[in-house]
Amino acid sequence: xxILEFTPIVFLISIVAGFLxxxxxxxxxxxxxxxxxxxxxxxxxxxxxxxxxxxxxxxSGAAAAYVREGYSNVRxxxxxxxxTTLGALAGAYLSARVxxxxxxxxxxxxxxxxxxxxxxxxxxDQRGDGEDRLAHALKLPSTYPTAEGPTHYxxxxxxxxxxxxxxxxxxxxxxxxxxxxxxxxxxxxxxxIPFKVSTTTSNFMIGVxxxxxxxxxxxxxxxxxxxxxxxxxxxLAGSLLGARLLAGARTDVLRWVFAGVVAxxxxxxxxxxxxxxx
Amino acid sequence: MTDQRMEKIIGILLRTGVMLAAAVVFxxxxxxxxxxxxxxxxxxxxxxxPQILRTLPxxxxxxxxxxxxxxxxxxxxxxxxxxxxxxxxxxxxxxxxRDRVYVVVTSIVLAVLLYGLFAPHS
Numbered sequence: 598x599x600i601l602e603f604t605p606i607v608f609l610i611s612i613v614a615g616f617l618x619x620x621x622x623x624x625x626x627x628x629x630x631x632x633x634x635x636x637x638x639x640x641x642x643x644x645x646x647x648x649x650x651x652x653x654x655x656x657s658g659a660a661a662a663y664v665r666e667g668y669s670n671v672r673x674x675x676x677x678x679x680x681t682t683l684g685a686l687a688g689a690y691l692s693a694r695v696x697x698x699x700x701x702x703x704x705x706x707x708x709x710x711x712x713x714x715x716x717x718x719x720x721x722d723q724r725g726d727g728e729d730r731l732a733h734a735l736k737l738p739s740t741y742p743t744a745e746g747p748t749h750y751x752x753x754x755x756x757x758x759x760x761x762x763x764x765x766x767x768x769x770x771x772x773x774x775x776x777x778x779x780x781x782x783x784x785x786x787x788x789x790i791p792f793k794v795s796t797t798t799s800n801f802m803i804g805v806x807x808x809x810x811x812x813x814x815x816x817x818x819x820x821x822x823x824x825x826x827x828x829x830x831x832x833l834a835g836s837l838l839g840a841r842l843l844a845g846a847r848t849d850v851l852r853w854v855f856a857g858v859v860a861x862x863x864x865x866x867x868x869x870x871x872x873x874x875x
Numbered sequence: 876m877t878d879q880r881m882e883k884i885i886g887i888l889l890r891t892g893v894m895l896a897a898a899v900v901f902x903x904x905x906x907x908x909x910x911x912x913x914x915x916x917x918x919x920x921x922x923x924x925p926q927i928l929r930t931l932p933x934x935x936x937x938x939x940x941x942x943x944x945x946x947x948x949x950x951x952x953x954x955x956x957x958x959x960x961x962x963x964x965x966x967x968x969x970x971x972x973r974d975r976v977y978v979v980v981t982s983i984v985l986a987v988l989l990y991g992l993f994a995p996h997s
Contacts, residue, residue, distance in 0.1 A: 599913055599915060657958060658890065671885070686987060735976065825951055
Protein backbone atom coordinates (compact mmCIF):
# COMPACT_ATOMS: atom_id res chain seq x y z
CA UNK A 598 0.00 0.00 0.00
CA UNK A 599 1.39 3.46 -0.85
CA ILE A 600 1.38 6.33 1.62
CA LEU A 601 -1.27 8.13 -0.50
CA GLU A 602 -3.62 5.16 0.02
CA PHE A 603 -2.63 4.41 3.59
CA THR A 604 -2.98 7.94 5.02
CA PRO A 605 -6.67 8.52 4.07
CA ILE A 606 -7.61 5.11 5.51
CA VAL A 607 -5.88 5.95 8.79
CA PHE A 608 -7.54 9.37 8.73
CA LEU A 609 -11.02 7.85 8.30
CA ILE A 610 -10.45 5.25 11.04
CA SER A 611 -9.27 8.05 13.34
CA ILE A 612 -12.32 10.22 12.65
CA VAL A 613 -14.60 7.30 13.54
CA ALA A 614 -12.52 6.57 16.65
CA GLY A 615 -12.61 10.20 17.78
CA PHE A 616 -16.34 10.43 17.06
CA LEU A 617 -17.21 7.29 19.01
CA UNK A 618 -14.75 8.22 21.73
CA UNK A 619 -16.44 11.57 22.29
CA UNK A 620 -19.87 9.98 22.16
CA UNK A 621 -19.17 7.37 24.80
CA UNK A 622 -16.75 9.40 26.88
CA UNK A 623 -14.00 6.82 26.46
CA UNK A 624 -11.76 8.95 24.28
CA UNK A 625 -10.40 8.09 20.85
CA UNK A 626 -7.11 6.53 21.97
CA UNK A 627 -8.67 3.40 23.31
CA UNK A 628 -10.22 2.66 19.90
CA UNK A 629 -7.63 3.94 17.43
CA UNK A 630 -4.75 1.79 18.70
CA UNK A 631 -6.45 -1.61 18.34
CA UNK A 632 -7.99 -0.50 15.03
CA UNK A 633 -4.57 0.37 13.60
CA UNK A 634 -2.89 -2.79 14.81
CA UNK A 635 -5.72 -5.23 14.04
CA UNK A 636 -7.02 -3.75 10.76
CA UNK A 637 -3.85 -2.32 9.21
CA UNK A 638 -1.15 -4.40 10.87
CA UNK A 639 0.64 -1.37 12.30
CA UNK A 640 3.25 -2.21 14.94
CA UNK A 641 1.79 -1.67 18.40
CA UNK A 642 4.52 0.80 19.42
CA UNK A 643 3.83 3.10 16.44
CA UNK A 644 0.09 2.91 17.16
CA UNK A 645 0.59 3.76 20.84
CA UNK A 646 2.82 6.73 19.97
CA UNK A 647 0.29 8.13 17.50
CA UNK A 648 -2.63 7.56 19.82
CA UNK A 649 -0.86 9.32 22.69
CA UNK A 650 -0.60 12.60 20.77
CA UNK A 651 -4.23 12.35 19.67
CA UNK A 652 -5.19 12.03 23.35
CA UNK A 653 -3.55 15.39 24.08
CA UNK A 654 -5.38 16.96 21.13
CA UNK A 655 -8.85 15.78 22.16
CA UNK A 656 -8.41 16.64 25.83
CA SER A 657 -7.16 20.15 25.12
CA GLY A 658 -9.59 20.74 22.24
CA ALA A 659 -12.62 19.93 24.38
CA ALA A 660 -11.40 21.78 27.47
CA ALA A 661 -12.61 25.22 26.40
CA ALA A 662 -16.18 23.95 26.12
CA TYR A 663 -16.09 22.33 29.55
CA VAL A 664 -14.65 25.38 31.22
CA ARG A 665 -17.56 27.48 29.99
CA GLU A 666 -19.97 25.21 31.85
CA GLY A 667 -18.09 25.87 35.07
CA TYR A 668 -17.83 22.31 36.32
CA SER A 669 -14.16 21.39 36.41
CA ASN A 670 -12.18 21.91 39.61
CA VAL A 671 -8.68 23.19 38.90
CA ARG A 672 -7.39 22.36 42.41
CA UNK A 673 -8.58 18.78 42.40
CA UNK A 674 -7.14 18.42 38.90
CA UNK A 675 -3.75 19.88 39.75
CA UNK A 676 -3.37 17.92 42.98
CA UNK A 677 -4.23 14.61 41.31
CA UNK A 678 -1.97 15.42 38.35
CA UNK A 679 0.98 14.95 40.70
CA UNK A 680 -0.06 11.30 40.84
CA THR A 681 -1.02 10.86 37.18
CA THR A 682 2.12 12.48 35.74
CA LEU A 683 4.43 10.44 37.98
CA GLY A 684 2.44 7.36 37.01
CA ALA A 685 2.76 8.30 33.33
CA LEU A 686 6.57 8.49 33.61
CA ALA A 687 6.58 5.07 35.27
CA GLY A 688 4.33 3.70 32.51
CA ALA A 689 6.48 5.15 29.72
CA TYR A 690 9.60 3.55 31.24
CA LEU A 691 7.81 0.24 31.66
CA SER A 692 6.61 0.28 28.05
CA ALA A 693 10.17 -0.10 26.76
CA ARG A 694 10.75 -3.11 29.01
CA VAL A 695 7.49 -4.98 28.52
CA UNK A 696 7.30 -7.15 25.35
CA UNK A 697 4.65 -6.01 22.84
CA UNK A 698 2.80 -9.31 23.23
CA UNK A 699 2.26 -8.54 26.92
CA UNK A 700 1.31 -4.95 26.04
CA UNK A 701 -1.36 -6.32 23.69
CA UNK A 702 -2.81 -8.49 26.44
CA UNK A 703 -2.86 -5.63 28.97
CA UNK A 704 -4.44 -3.39 26.34
CA UNK A 705 -7.09 -6.03 25.68
CA UNK A 706 -7.96 -6.25 29.37
CA UNK A 707 -8.26 -2.46 29.64
CA UNK A 708 -10.51 -2.52 26.54
CA UNK A 709 -12.74 -5.16 28.12
CA UNK A 710 -13.09 -2.99 31.19
CA UNK A 711 -13.88 0.04 29.02
CA UNK A 712 -16.56 -1.89 27.15
CA UNK A 713 -18.20 -2.89 30.41
CA UNK A 714 -17.88 0.62 31.78
CA UNK A 715 -19.44 2.24 28.69
CA UNK A 716 -22.70 0.30 29.09
CA UNK A 717 -23.22 1.62 32.59
CA UNK A 718 -25.27 4.69 33.28
CA UNK A 719 -23.67 7.59 35.14
CA UNK A 720 -24.32 6.83 38.81
CA UNK A 721 -26.35 9.15 40.99
CA ASP A 722 -24.17 11.49 43.01
CA GLN A 723 -23.40 9.86 46.33
CA ARG A 724 -22.87 11.66 49.54
CA GLY A 725 -20.94 10.00 52.34
CA ASP A 726 -20.70 11.17 55.90
CA GLY A 727 -17.57 12.34 57.61
CA GLU A 728 -15.00 14.90 56.69
CA ASP A 729 -11.65 14.35 55.04
CA ARG A 730 -9.19 16.66 56.75
CA LEU A 731 -6.67 16.37 53.94
CA ALA A 732 -9.33 17.52 51.46
CA HIS A 733 -9.92 20.66 53.49
CA ALA A 734 -6.22 21.34 53.93
CA LEU A 735 -5.91 21.18 50.14
CA LYS A 736 -9.04 23.29 49.60
CA LEU A 737 -10.56 20.65 47.35
CA PRO A 738 -14.28 21.07 48.24
CA SER A 739 -16.05 23.58 46.00
CA THR A 740 -19.39 24.38 44.40
CA TYR A 741 -20.85 23.44 41.04
CA PRO A 742 -23.85 24.73 39.07
CA THR A 743 -27.08 22.73 39.37
CA ALA A 744 -30.74 23.43 38.63
CA GLU A 745 -31.07 24.81 42.17
CA GLY A 746 -28.11 27.14 41.75
CA PRO A 747 -24.52 26.69 42.94
CA THR A 748 -24.31 23.60 45.16
CA HIS A 749 -21.52 22.78 47.59
CA TYR A 750 -19.75 19.43 47.45
CA UNK A 751 -17.24 17.75 49.74
CA UNK A 752 -14.33 15.55 48.72
CA UNK A 753 -13.49 12.29 50.51
CA UNK A 754 -10.89 9.53 50.52
CA UNK A 755 -8.20 11.76 49.08
CA UNK A 756 -5.42 9.21 49.64
CA UNK A 757 -7.32 6.41 47.90
CA UNK A 758 -8.10 8.70 44.98
CA UNK A 759 -4.46 9.74 44.73
CA UNK A 760 -3.33 6.10 44.64
CA UNK A 761 -5.88 5.19 41.96
CA UNK A 762 -4.72 8.16 39.92
CA UNK A 763 -1.15 6.91 39.97
CA UNK A 764 -2.47 3.66 38.49
CA UNK A 765 -4.46 5.53 35.84
CA UNK A 766 -1.33 7.51 34.93
CA UNK A 767 0.74 4.35 34.63
CA UNK A 768 -1.77 2.78 32.23
CA UNK A 769 -1.86 6.01 30.23
CA UNK A 770 1.93 6.07 29.87
CA UNK A 771 2.13 2.35 29.16
CA UNK A 772 -0.63 2.14 26.54
CA UNK A 773 -0.86 5.68 25.14
CA UNK A 774 -4.46 6.12 26.21
CA UNK A 775 -6.19 8.81 28.26
CA UNK A 776 -7.52 6.25 30.79
CA UNK A 777 -10.38 8.65 31.44
CA UNK A 778 -12.60 5.78 32.59
CA UNK A 779 -10.25 5.00 35.49
CA UNK A 780 -9.86 8.65 36.40
CA UNK A 781 -13.61 9.08 36.64
CA UNK A 782 -13.88 5.98 38.82
CA UNK A 783 -11.27 7.37 41.20
CA UNK A 784 -12.98 10.74 41.51
CA UNK A 785 -16.57 9.62 41.31
CA UNK A 786 -16.57 6.38 43.29
CA UNK A 787 -13.68 6.86 45.69
CA UNK A 788 -13.60 10.59 46.29
CA UNK A 789 -17.38 11.07 45.92
CA ILE A 790 -17.06 14.09 43.67
CA PRO A 791 -20.24 14.88 41.66
CA PHE A 792 -20.25 13.07 38.30
CA LYS A 793 -20.22 16.19 36.12
CA VAL A 794 -17.27 17.60 38.05
CA SER A 795 -15.45 14.24 37.80
CA THR A 796 -15.83 13.88 34.04
CA THR A 797 -14.85 17.44 33.20
CA THR A 798 -11.92 17.54 35.62
CA SER A 799 -10.78 14.16 34.30
CA ASN A 800 -10.85 15.47 30.74
CA PHE A 801 -8.72 18.39 31.83
CA MET A 802 -6.20 16.05 33.45
CA ILE A 803 -5.91 13.66 30.50
CA GLY A 804 -3.91 16.09 28.36
CA VAL A 805 -1.42 16.86 31.11
CA UNK A 806 -0.98 13.17 31.92
CA UNK A 807 -0.38 12.29 28.26
CA UNK A 808 2.08 15.17 27.85
CA UNK A 809 4.22 13.71 30.65
CA UNK A 810 4.90 10.51 28.71
CA UNK A 811 4.69 11.95 25.17
CA UNK A 812 8.14 13.55 25.46
CA UNK A 813 9.61 10.19 26.40
CA UNK A 814 7.89 8.46 23.47
CA UNK A 815 9.14 11.17 21.12
CA UNK A 816 12.75 10.96 22.25
CA UNK A 817 12.61 7.18 22.09
CA UNK A 818 11.53 7.34 18.43
CA UNK A 819 8.03 5.88 18.89
CA UNK A 820 6.21 8.81 17.32
CA UNK A 821 6.24 8.54 13.54
CA UNK A 822 5.16 11.78 11.83
CA UNK A 823 3.61 10.00 8.83
CA UNK A 824 1.31 7.98 11.08
CA UNK A 825 0.74 10.51 13.87
CA UNK A 826 -0.36 13.19 11.36
CA UNK A 827 -3.58 11.50 10.11
CA UNK A 828 -4.29 10.00 13.55
CA UNK A 829 -4.03 13.29 15.41
CA UNK A 830 -6.00 15.30 12.83
CA UNK A 831 -8.63 12.57 12.43
CA UNK A 832 -9.24 11.93 16.11
CA LEU A 833 -9.40 15.67 16.81
CA ALA A 834 -11.90 16.29 13.99
CA GLY A 835 -13.99 13.28 14.98
CA SER A 836 -14.14 14.18 18.64
CA LEU A 837 -15.09 17.82 18.00
CA LEU A 838 -17.81 16.60 15.63
CA GLY A 839 -19.03 14.04 18.15
CA ALA A 840 -19.14 16.50 21.01
CA ARG A 841 -21.08 19.02 18.91
CA LEU A 842 -23.59 16.72 17.22
CA LEU A 843 -24.54 14.57 20.14
CA ALA A 844 -24.53 16.91 23.09
CA GLY A 845 -28.03 15.97 24.17
CA ALA A 846 -28.79 12.97 21.99
CA ARG A 847 -30.00 9.62 23.27
CA THR A 848 -27.09 7.27 22.94
CA ASP A 849 -28.30 4.14 24.74
CA VAL A 850 -28.38 1.86 21.70
CA LEU A 851 -25.12 3.23 20.34
CA ARG A 852 -23.47 2.57 23.69
CA TRP A 853 -24.37 -1.12 23.52
CA VAL A 854 -23.26 -1.47 19.92
CA PHE A 855 -20.04 0.29 20.80
CA ALA A 856 -19.45 -1.85 23.87
CA GLY A 857 -19.84 -4.92 21.66
CA VAL A 858 -17.30 -3.65 19.13
CA VAL A 859 -14.80 -2.74 21.83
CA ALA A 860 -15.22 -6.12 23.53
CA UNK A 861 -14.57 -7.84 20.20
CA UNK A 862 -11.41 -5.80 19.68
CA UNK A 863 -10.36 -6.63 23.24
CA UNK A 864 -10.61 -10.36 22.58
CA UNK A 865 -8.66 -9.98 19.32
CA UNK A 866 -5.95 -7.93 21.05
CA UNK A 867 -5.53 -10.56 23.76
CA UNK A 868 -5.56 -13.29 21.12
CA UNK A 869 -2.86 -11.53 19.07
CA UNK A 870 -0.81 -11.06 22.23
CA UNK A 871 -0.80 -14.76 22.95
CA UNK A 872 -0.33 -15.60 19.27
CA UNK A 873 2.92 -13.68 18.96
CA UNK A 874 6.21 -15.13 19.99
CA UNK A 875 7.56 -13.53 23.13
CA MET B 876 -7.51 36.34 40.04
CA THR B 877 -10.45 34.05 40.76
CA ASP B 878 -10.41 30.34 40.01
CA GLN B 879 -13.20 30.80 37.45
CA ARG B 880 -11.25 33.41 35.57
CA MET B 881 -8.13 31.25 35.68
CA GLU B 882 -10.01 28.32 34.19
CA LYS B 883 -11.47 30.47 31.44
CA ILE B 884 -8.04 31.70 30.37
CA ILE B 885 -6.69 28.15 30.59
CA GLY B 886 -9.46 26.98 28.27
CA ILE B 887 -8.64 29.62 25.66
CA LEU B 888 -4.91 28.83 25.98
CA LEU B 889 -5.52 25.13 25.37
CA ARG B 890 -7.78 25.67 22.37
CA THR B 891 -5.32 28.09 20.77
CA GLY B 892 -2.44 25.67 21.27
CA VAL B 893 -4.35 22.77 19.75
CA MET B 894 -5.49 24.76 16.73
CA LEU B 895 -1.96 26.04 16.10
CA ALA B 896 -0.56 22.51 16.44
CA ALA B 897 -3.22 21.10 14.09
CA ALA B 898 -2.45 23.78 11.49
CA VAL B 899 1.30 23.05 11.56
CA VAL B 900 0.73 19.28 11.44
CA PHE B 901 -1.69 19.75 8.53
CA UNK B 902 0.77 21.93 6.57
CA UNK B 903 3.56 19.42 7.16
CA UNK B 904 1.21 16.60 6.21
CA UNK B 905 0.33 18.16 2.85
CA UNK B 906 4.02 18.61 2.03
CA UNK B 907 4.78 15.08 3.14
CA UNK B 908 2.01 13.55 1.00
CA UNK B 909 3.11 15.50 -2.11
CA UNK B 910 6.75 14.58 -1.60
CA UNK B 911 6.47 10.99 -0.41
CA UNK B 912 2.91 9.91 -1.22
CA UNK B 913 3.99 7.39 -3.84
CA UNK B 914 6.29 5.50 -1.46
CA UNK B 915 5.22 2.36 0.33
CA UNK B 916 3.69 2.69 3.80
CA UNK B 917 5.83 0.57 6.13
CA UNK B 918 4.54 0.33 9.68
CA UNK B 919 4.36 -3.43 10.16
CA UNK B 920 7.80 -3.64 11.73
CA UNK B 921 9.11 -1.18 14.24
CA UNK B 922 12.20 0.92 13.53
CA UNK B 923 12.84 3.74 15.95
CA UNK B 924 12.61 7.13 14.23
CA PRO B 925 15.90 8.76 13.19
CA GLN B 926 17.62 10.96 15.75
CA ILE B 927 16.64 14.16 13.92
CA LEU B 928 12.94 13.45 14.59
CA ARG B 929 13.50 12.62 18.26
CA THR B 930 15.19 15.66 19.78
CA LEU B 931 14.10 19.29 20.09
CA PRO B 932 17.16 20.74 18.26
CA UNK B 933 16.87 18.10 15.52
CA UNK B 934 13.19 18.83 14.92
CA UNK B 935 13.72 22.60 15.01
CA UNK B 936 16.54 22.58 12.46
CA UNK B 937 14.72 20.03 10.28
CA UNK B 938 11.58 22.15 10.26
CA UNK B 939 13.60 25.26 9.43
CA UNK B 940 14.89 23.42 6.34
CA UNK B 941 11.31 22.42 5.49
CA UNK B 942 11.82 18.73 5.98
CA UNK B 943 8.14 17.77 6.04
CA UNK B 944 8.63 15.05 8.61
CA UNK B 945 10.22 17.58 10.93
CA UNK B 946 7.41 20.11 10.32
CA UNK B 947 4.86 17.51 11.44
CA UNK B 948 6.99 16.71 14.51
CA UNK B 949 7.16 20.43 15.27
CA UNK B 950 3.36 20.58 15.26
CA UNK B 951 3.26 17.58 17.59
CA UNK B 952 5.77 19.31 19.87
CA UNK B 953 3.50 22.37 20.02
CA UNK B 954 0.70 20.00 20.95
CA UNK B 955 2.77 18.41 23.74
CA UNK B 956 3.80 21.87 24.96
CA UNK B 957 0.17 23.07 25.22
CA UNK B 958 -0.76 21.28 28.48
CA UNK B 959 2.68 22.17 29.86
CA UNK B 960 1.98 25.86 29.16
CA UNK B 961 -1.35 25.38 30.89
CA UNK B 962 0.37 24.13 34.05
CA UNK B 963 2.93 26.96 33.88
CA UNK B 964 0.09 29.46 33.66
CA UNK B 965 -1.65 27.89 36.65
CA UNK B 966 1.61 28.21 38.60
CA UNK B 967 1.71 31.96 37.94
CA UNK B 968 -1.97 32.31 38.84
CA UNK B 969 -1.56 30.45 42.14
CA UNK B 970 1.48 32.59 42.93
CA UNK B 971 -0.62 35.74 42.33
CA UNK B 972 -3.27 34.31 44.65
CA ARG B 973 -0.50 33.72 47.21
CA ASP B 974 -1.67 30.14 47.53
CA ARG B 975 1.53 28.52 48.79
CA VAL B 976 0.22 24.97 48.91
CA TYR B 977 -0.79 25.07 45.27
CA VAL B 978 2.38 26.81 44.17
CA VAL B 979 4.21 23.76 45.53
CA VAL B 980 1.74 21.26 44.04
CA THR B 981 1.84 22.93 40.61
CA SER B 982 5.65 23.19 40.67
CA ILE B 983 5.90 19.43 41.19
CA VAL B 984 3.62 18.76 38.21
CA LEU B 985 5.57 21.20 36.05
CA ALA B 986 8.90 19.63 37.07
CA VAL B 987 7.64 16.16 36.13
CA LEU B 988 6.42 17.42 32.75
CA LEU B 989 9.68 19.22 31.95
CA TYR B 990 11.64 16.14 32.98
CA GLY B 991 9.58 14.03 30.55
CA LEU B 992 10.17 16.49 27.73
CA PHE B 993 13.84 17.43 28.22
CA ALA B 994 15.60 14.62 30.05
CA PRO B 995 17.32 12.19 27.66
CA HIS B 996 15.49 8.87 27.46
CA SER B 997 16.40 5.62 25.83
